[in-house]
Amino acid sequence: MELIENKNYDEERALYNIKDTEVKNCIFAGPQDGESVLKETRNIVVDKCKFSLRYPMWHVQKYELLNSELDDKTRASLWYSNDGKIKETTITGVKSLRECNNTLIENCKIDSVEFGWKTNNTEMKNTEIVSEYIFLDSKNIKLDKVNFKGKYSFQYTENVEITNSILDTKDAFWHSKNVIVKDSVVKGEYLAWFSEGLTLINCKIIGTQPLCYCKNLKLINCETEDCDLAFEYSEVQADIKGNIISIKNPKSGVIKVDSINEIINEDSIMEVNGKILIREKVIK
Numbered sequence: 001m002e003l004i005e006n007k008n009y010d011e012e013r014a015l016y017n018i019k020d021t022e023v024k025n026c027i028f029a030g031p032q033d034g035e036s037v038l039k040e041t042r043n044i045v046v047d048k049c050k051f052s053l054r055y056p057m058w059h060v061q062k063y064e065l066l067n068s069e070l071d072d073k074t075r076a077s078l079w080y081s082n083d084g085k086i087k088e089t090t091i092t093g094v095k096s097l098r099e100c101n102n103t104l105i106e107n108c109k110i111d112s113v114e115f116g117w118k119t120n121n122t123e124m125k126n127t128e129i130v131s132e133y134i135f136l137d138s139k140n141i142k143l144d145k146v147n148f149k150g151k152y153s154f155q156y157t158e159n160v161e162i163t164n165s166i167l168d169t170k171d172a173f174w175h176s177k178n179v180i181v182k183d184s185v186v187k188g189e190y191l192a193w194f195s196e197g198l199t200l201i202n203c204k205i206i207g208t209q210p211l212c213y214c215k216n217l218k219l220i221n222c223e224t225e226d227c228d229l230a231f232e233y234s235e236v237q238a239d240i241k242g243n244i245i246s247i248k249n250p251k252s253g254v255i256k257v258d259s260i261n262e263i264i265n266e267d268s269i270m271e272v273n274g275k276i277l278i279r280e281k282v283i284k
Contacts, residue, residue: 250274
């Protein structure tokens with residue numbers, strides 16, 4: 001590969017359409033404030049670089065972004081780019097990673113509003129991420145050992161697998177399809193309303209009014225904290241360890257708990273036939 005090393009670029013499209021190139025120890029910043037410095041590049045390795053310009057990596061095919069820093073001026077840093085590996089990198093610009101395919105993210109720190117929208121085949125490992133809106137309308141996502149903090153997460157996603165992670169979020173998994181969350185903590189209000197095919201295994205669920213209006217919902221060996229008004233109008237099979245505060249009007253299925261503070265059967269707008277079991281005693 002050709003090597004570009006120890007350079008400073010600030011002009012528009014500084015390295016446009018380069019191919020088979022390693023870019024190392026370069027700085028993309030300066031008074032010209034040029035956009036799209038690595039646009040339309042092919043088969044590149046970007047290592048130990050610093051970015052402070054908008055839209056640096058659009059329409060990139062086959063890339064590695066390693067040991068680098070993309071600051072808050074790198075707005076919309078990676079769009080329409082495919083077959084990428086992002087490792088040991090810090091990203092703080094808004095709207096990072098949009099409409100990208102086949103992306104591996106590993107050992108990174110990310111703080112980006114609207115991260116990962118409309119992506120396909122994204123894998124994230126050992127990463128800390130803050131994002132108000134993450135992975136909107138995206139498909140085929142795998143997360144392992146991810147510490148996430150945000151608000152409106154994984155909405156309209158399909159085919160998601162999350163393991164060994166902490167999700168501190170709100171309105172997560174709304175309208176999602178085919179999601180599995182395993183050995184994780186999910187904290188936030190109004191979890192997974194209108195989801196279809198959500199399975200939670202060995203998880204701790206924290207927060208008010210979770211899991212309402214769900215179809216084909218499964219909880220296996222899960223526990224809850226501060227969960228009230230759960231499962232309203234949901235089709236659910238659940239095995240919950242310990243106590244849950246309250247369950248309201250489950251549409252169908254069986255919910256098994258060790259103890260419950262309140263069962264609410266009132267004001268239903270539809271026929272509800274869900275059963276709640278405490279040990280072996282049927283109380284609904």
